[in-house]
Amino acid sequence: MTDGAGEQPERAAERYKEITALVAEAVDRLNARERERAERLEEELATGQDRVESAQQQRDEVAEGVRIRWNAAKEALWEERWMQVTQLPPPDTSAEPVPAEEAIRAVQSAYMELHEAVGQRRWSGMGLLLGGWRGRRES
Template sequence: MTEQIPAAERYKEITARATTAAQQLRKHERERAGELGEAVAAGKQRREAADEQREKVLDDVRKRWNAAMEALWNERWMQVKGMPDPDRKAAPSTPDDSRRDVQQAYRALYDALEKPRFAASLRPRRKKDS
């Protein structure tokens, strides 16, 4: 025959298991909360770094835009209203690539403005031999 365990002992055994399980669960939850806290802190740092990088890019773009507007000041025929909004359809790129592209575009504009525009019309005309 099987031996009967008194209900009081069985109760103590069950409550001891439940207590151990609850302690293990609390320990696991504390560890997980710590991991999640670290992940949130790391995410916040990444976000702050990205925001800082974005501000650097925007500042660089604003500086180049203002320099371009100064370079075009004498071009009265050109109607420029203000700095355009970012192109949301543009291909994704890194901040450094974006800054480099803006610098290259600015240099191309500046170089184009430096070329003599009316050089041919300013040369002295040769007299035709009659």
């Protein structure tokens, strides 16, 4: 005759093993999900860093192009004694942001308008067109 008391500890031990197996499986699933999430976040971070570096490079290229054109404009206006030519002003932080290509076109357009207005044929706008940021003075 069995009193059932011996079965309960065995049953409790089996149930404990089942529960711990379920918990271990849940922990494994959670760890896998967290690894996937971490990989996605690392990819997003890398993409974001690439975008920041690209934007900084574009900013530097635009700034260099503006500096070159500013200096060329100052040289073109050298003979205009009545005009007070200053150093390159700081960027206008209140201006609407635009893509780098649009900024380059706007600066080039303004430079070419100045070139035409001054009427100095000794300056070459061809060297400053969109593709070539380096201007040359014709001899």
